[in-house]
Amino acid sequence: MKFTATQIAGILEGDIVGNPDVEVSNLSKIEEGTEGSLTFLANPKYKPFIYSTKASITIVNKNFEPENNISTTLIKVEDAYKAFSKLLEYYNQIKLNKSGIEQPSFIAKSSKYGDNIYIGAFTYIGENVSIGENVKIFPNCYIGDNVVIDDNTILFAGAKVYSDCIIGKNCVVNSGAIIGADGFGFVPDEKGEYSKVPQIGNVILEDFVDIGAATTIDRATLGSTIIRRGVKLDNQIQIAHNVEIGKNTVIAAQTGVAGSTKIGENCQIGGQVGIVGHITIGNNVKIQAQSGIGRNIKDDEVLQGSPAFGYGDFNKSYVYFKNLPKIMKEINEIDKKVNGNS
Numbered sequence: 001m002k003f004t005a006t007q008i009a010g011i012l013e014g015d016i017v018g019n020p021d022v023e024v025s026n027l028s029k030i031e032e033g034t035e036g037s038l039t040f041l042a043n044p045k046y047k048p049f050i051y052s053t054k055a056s057i058t059i060v061n062k063n064f065e066p067e068n069n070i071s072t073t074l075i076k077v078e079d080a081y082k083a084f085s086k087l088l089e090y091y092n093q094i095k096l097n098k099s100g101i102e103q104p105s106f107i108a109k110s111s112k113y114g115d116n117i118y119i120g121a122f123t124y125i126g127e128n129v130s131i132g133e134n135v136k137i138f139p140n141c142y143i144g145d146n147v148v149i150d151d152n153t154i155l156f157a158g159a160k161v162y163s164d165c166i167i168g169k170n171c172v173v174n175s176g177a178i179i180g181a182d183g184f185g186f187v188p189d190e191k192g193e194y195s196k197v198p199q200i201g202n203v204i205l206e207d208f209v210d211i212g213a214a215t216t217i218d219r220a221t222l223g224s225t226i227i228r229r230g231v232k233l234d235n236q237i238q239i240a241h242n243v244e245i246g247k248n249t250v251i252a253a254q255t256g257v258a259g260s261t262k263i264g265e266n267c268q269i270g271g272q273v274g275i276v277g278h279i280t281i282g283n284n285v286k287i288q289a290q291s292g293i294g295r296n297i298k299d300d301e302v303l304q305g306s307p308a309f310g311y312g313d314f315n316k317s318y319v320y321f322k323n324l325p326k327i328m329k330e331i332n333e334i335d336k337k338v339n340g341n342s
């Protein structure tokens with residue numbers, strides 16, 4: 001699909017400097033721009049590339065004035081980065097604008113769905129499923145019995161949603177994610193053999209939740225595992241049964257959260273963090289990558305280490321840790337002088 005500079009300027013409410021009729025059909029980095037591509041300039045260190053880029057259109061800030069000749073058509077906006085992000089979102093909506101029900105697919109007669117939906121081939125939709133309007137379910141997805149999926153949500157290819165789970169409006173569940181698998185519940189007997197504890201709860205994703213590829217969210221033993229509004233989970237994260245994650249919290253890849261832990265609002269959790277079960281993490285907490293959390297955390301704490309402790313204390317301690325060989329050498333020399341040891 002092609003767009004002219006005039007059409008793009010209309011979407012972004014920008015001003016054109018150059019050819020208003022030039023067309024683009026793809027996006028590019030400014031240093032890799034080719035004819036027919038659209039790019040942007042926001043970071044000053046990339047400014048030299050605007051004089052050599054072959055991109056047909058470049059989005060720039062309104063205060064940009066070229067110092068040399070340029071061949072690219074400019075679209076001037078208040079904030080080039082935000083404008084380009086808006087354009088990416090618009091482009092993505094067009095790219096994902098599929099509709100209809102592909103075959104082969106299976107939809108149980110007791111299930112219902114709203115207008116303007118897309119259901120990709122080889123998708124299975126079980127009994128009593130309720131799907132809202134403008135929902136897009138890409139090929140090879142599995143939707144179990146009694147699932148609810150609200151308006152404008154997207155499930156990418158291969159996502160699995162087990163029975164009784166609830167997904168809100170404007171959510172994204174990426175490929176390979178599994179929502180509602182059994183929690184890790186087993187009880188040992190006197191022989192040391194394990195019996196499975198039935199997991200009869202569900203998972204609730206509130207509105208505007210994003211779930212990364214191959215991330216797993218286990219159903220509750222009883223009640224619900226709850227991911228609150230606006231939470232963003234990266235790829236390959238494990239969320240155990242009965243966990244609750246507060247609104248607008250973001251968690252990076254390969255983090256694991258054990259059962260029944262409660263995480264507050266607006267937290268930022270780095271990659272490969274391990275969090276034990278049955279604890280409470282407050283609001284606005286920041287946890288650095290590869291930290292281990294084994295205790296309750298108060299609001300606004302910043303943590304690092306395994307087991308994690310205060311971020312400032314960790315950095316101070318790490319300075320000494322790196323210098324331990326030198327420090328020990330000095331201590332040994334002092335000991336020799338004081339005690340006369342050879």
